[in-house]
Amino acid sequence: MAGKAFVRRAEDVAPVQRADHPRFGFKKRTVVGKEDTDNLDVSVYEVPPGKSAYPYHYHLGNEEVFFILSGTGLLKTPEGERTVSAGDFIYFPNNEAGAHKITNVSESEPLVYVDFDILHEPEVVFYPDSGKVGILGKGHRLIFRQSETVDYYEGE
Numbered sequence: 001m002a003g004k005a006f007v008r009r010a011e012d013v014a015p016v017q018r019a020d021h022p023r024f025g026f027k028k029r030t031v032v033g034k035e036d037t038d039n040l041d042v043s044v045y046e047v048p049p050g051k052s053a054y055p056y057h058y059h060l061g062n063e064e065v066f067f068i069l070s071g072t073g074l075l076k077t078p079e080g081e082r083t084v085s086a087g088d089f090i091y092f093p094n095n096e097a098g099a100h101k102i103t104n105v106s107e108s109e110p111l112v113y114v115d116f117d118i119l120h121e122p123e124v125v126f127y128p129d130s131g132k133v134g135i136l137g138k139g140h141r142l143i144f145r146q147s148e149t150v151d152y153y154e155g156e
Contacts, residue, residue, distance in 0.1 A: 003036050010044040019048075026053040034119075041117040044069075047104045056101035056129045059094045061120030066090040066102065071111035076101040099128055 010029045019025040025048055032042040047053050056076055068088045075084045078099050084090060092098035104111035121137030126146075135142040 006036070008032075015046075023051060024054065025051045028053075039119045041115075041119050043115050043117075045111075045113055045115055047071075047073075047102070047111040047113075049104050049106045049108055049110070052101055052103040054101065055127055056099060057125050057127045058092070058096055058099035060124040060126070061094055062123055063094045063118045064092040064098070064100075065116040066092075067114045067116070069112040069114060071109050071113075072105055073102040073111045073113075074105045076103070096126070096128075099126075 008031050010031050013029040013031055015027045015029050017025075017027045027046040028043050030041065030043045032040055034041070045053050066084075066089070068084055068086050068090075070086050072083060072085045075082055075090065076099075078097060083105070084102065090100075090102075092100050102111070102113070119137075122140065123134075123136045125134040125136060126132075127134070131146050133144055133146050135144075
């Protein structure tokens with residue numbers, strides 16, 4: 001449903017806030033979303049001090065690019081950890097090499113970044129640290145432990 005061109009300011013978008021876990025939380029303003037386009041999501045994230053927006057994960061369908069607007073984060077990837085800060089662009093391919101988690105390392109300032117996503121639904125997301133896999137999109141959010149996989153024909 002690609003629509004028409006528009007200009008939208010992030011501060012004019014109502015934020016969605018998530019703070020249901022002690023180590024994770026964010027305020028998210030989706031400036032380009034499902035109501036605007038078929039396969040693109042652009043959101044501004046504000047991550048509180050000491051928290052991460054999401055657990056360490058990678059996508060099989062969606063590619064992502066982060067642009068750090070302000071603050072300092074610790075980026076975890078398969079290559080290790082490194083500090084990222086304002087002005088950094090970060091690309092995550094849609095495979096295991098694109099695994100990522102960004103944590104706000106400030107004690108007082110939010111980490112603010114723009115997340116550009118190419119969307120493919122449904123999406124499969126792997127969580128290497130916890131051994132989970134998620135099937136997300138089209139009204140579904142299913143999370144499973146990989147250790148509980150079954151044979152293709154089991155129960156048939």
